[in-house]
Amino acid sequence: MYTGDLRFHGYGGYLTKNFVKRAADLQPVIMITEGTRVGKENDKYRDKDVPGAPRSEEELKEKISELIRDSGKKLVVANWPVRDTDRMLSFYRASKENDRRLVISMKQAYLLDLLRAADADVPSVNDDHIRIHIPRKGWGIFNDERYPNYMQEQDYDKWERRYLYHKNAITDREIRENQEEFVLRCDYFELKNLIDVKPQEGSLYLRSVTEPFDDEMEIDAIRVKNWLNHFKLKMEQIHVSGHASKPELIEMIKEIHPQKIIPIHTEYPEGFRFKGMETIMVKEGEKISL
Numbered sequence: 001m002y003t004g005d006l007r008f009h010g011y012g013g014y015l016t017k018n019f020v021k022r023a024a025d026l027q028p029v030i031m032i033t034e035g036t037r038v039g040k041e042n043d044k045y046r047d048k049d050v051p052g053a054p055r056s057e058e059e060l061k062e063k064i065s066e067l068i069r070d071s072g073k074k075l076v077v078a079n080w081p082v083r084d085t086d087r088m089l090s091f092y093r094a095s096k097e098n099d100r101r102l103v104i105s106m107k108q109a110y111l112l113d114l115l116r117a118a119d120a121d122v123p124s125v126n127d128d129h130i131r132i133h134i135p136r137k138g139w140g141i142f143n144d145e146r147y148p149n150y151m152q153e154q155d156y157d158k159w160e161r162r163y164l165y166h167k168n169a170i171t172d173r174e175i176r177e178n179q180e181e182f183v184l185r186c187d188y189f190e191l192k193n194l195i196d197v198k199p200q201e202g203s204l205y206l207r208s209v210t211e212p213f214d215d216e217m218e219i220d221a222i223r224v225k226n227w228l229n230h231f232k233l234k235m236e237q238i239h240v241s242g243h244a245s246k247p248e249l250i251e252m253i254k255e256i257h258p259q260k261i262i263p264i265h266t267e268y269p270e271g272f273r274f275k276g277m278e279t280i281m282v283k284e285g286e287k288i289s290l
Contacts (some may be wrong), residue, residue: 064208077204134164222272257276
């Protein structure tokens with residue numbers, strides 16, 4: 001049995017709990033389990049609680065809503081992982097509570113359409129509290145009446161063109177002129193769009209992604225800081241890991257109680273030792289027979 005990445009909190013946490021119950025009924029011989037947040041006690045990135053930080057997606061949503069409310073009438077810019085629909089749902093609900101529209105990218109709109117087609121519990125792109133951002137691309141002539149539609153559309157990929165004239169489509173100018181009405185999702189690669197949005201000085205940037213944990217991410221974080229300093233935005237780090245915590249993993253393993261455990265996706269496999277269960281340590285590149 002392979003657990004994959006596990007998430008016990010959030011709007012679909014009940015699905016993980018159902019998985020654990022069904023897995024225990026199967027009485028597996030071997031379980032391959034993730035251990036992203038299992039680390040040594042002195043590890044810089046070990047699993048630990050930060051005082052005052054949210055510990056669930058629900059707590060995170062409440063904190064986001066509070067920060068949006070306290071931002072006054074200025075633009076709120078937010079970054080979260082593009083495929084994290086739980087986090088998007090948290091920002092959507094927090095925006096709605098503050099009578100703001102959540103502005104998502106065309107890529108996220110496309111993802112929502114795919115998930116809705118599969119009956120997933122996600123907002124519709126037709127929702128009144130959703131807007132689809134149409135940034136300038138290529139020649140930057142979209143919405144320029146001097147050019148015919150077919151020329152304006154050439155700046156966009158074919159899959160993007162379905163959103164150009166959507167009833168919830170919104171341009172940089174519309175955001176710029178009504179900043180207090182929106183929460184704009186803007187990741188590392190989209191920060192250049194702020195040049196056209198022109199956020200007011202003192203606007204809020206909510207960073208809802210994991211803290212940097214390698215040199216490349218540290219460099220990216222410095223670049224983001226430079227962008228924020230240029231536009232004089234205030235940054236708040238507001239995040240909760242989607243991976244299962246060490247206590248949650250321990251409880252899961254004890255409930256499923258496989259004969260053997262193979263920890264992967266962890267820097268500390270030694271943390272997976274349990275009475276009555278054999279722990280198999282696999283080295284990088286090593287092959288084992290199950």
